[in-house]
Amino acid sequence: MKILLFIALVSIVSAQFDDFDINDYKDVINSRNFTGKVVLVTGSSSGIGEGITKLFSILGANVVVTGRKEADVQRVAKEVQELSPKKLKPLEVVGDLTKTEVITTLIANTIKTFGKLDVLVNNAGIYPDTNITQKDLLQVWDQVFNINLRAVVELIHESVPYLEKTNGTIIDISSILGIAL
Structure with missing residues (x-):
């Protein structure tokens, strides 16, 4: 299993998606194929997480859209499905990740829905x-x-048993603002 600090994809998708044009990402799309892969992105109902989720969907992955606000999760899920080449329906999970039961349910629902977890x-x-x-x-x-x-x-603890089965990847995104704490 690989554990990565993911910077390249974040820089690609951190732009606002208000003016999103799939043609701007043709090089990335042509270089990677995530068809059949399952990708869970926390905090994917806005910002960088939203962009990452959209890009993985464009690349053919089944994605899990997560967030604390149901309206945002639903909006992103709809947009993600429209961007998916096969119009794959994402799993929508609304919840507060500071609660253990939400994390347990998130992973369980991902496995129940897609049968595995790759990223x-x-x-x-x-x-x-x-x-x-x-x-x-x-x-x-x-x-x-x-x-x-x-x-x-x-999340890592709950996911590792499933990620080991798929030789999956963990991507942890952080910020330099963490140094200020």
């Missing part, structure tokens, strides 16, 4: 605006720790 992209993360004098600093810190680190460890 886990840990993308969900937060960086709230706070400072050391803030009264709720420790609550904010717990929230940051739980989504940015604990959830990643739990």
Whole structure:
């Protein structure tokens, strides 16, 4: 099993998808084929995660769209299905990854729906605006720790048995802002 720090794909898809043109990604599309692969991207209902999910869908993968807001998950899922060459329906999972039961259900539903997992992209993360004098600093810190680190460890722990079966890949996305903590 490979564990990668994924930078190249992020730079490709980090552009806003408001002006999305599939022709801008022809080189990437022609160089990679994810047909039959199952890709789970956390935090895929907006931002970089949304872009990554769309690109994997364009490349033929079955994708899992995740997020905390149902409307955003549904919007991205619809767009992802439209971008898929075979119009593959993504799995939609709404939930808070700081809750163990949500992570367990996310992995279980992915396996139940697709029968396997090939790629886990840990993308969900937060960086709230706070400072050391803030009264709720420790609550904010717990929230940051739980989504940015604990959830990643739990997702990897739950996914490894399935990723080992497919010689899968784990991609952990982080930010230089983490150094500021």
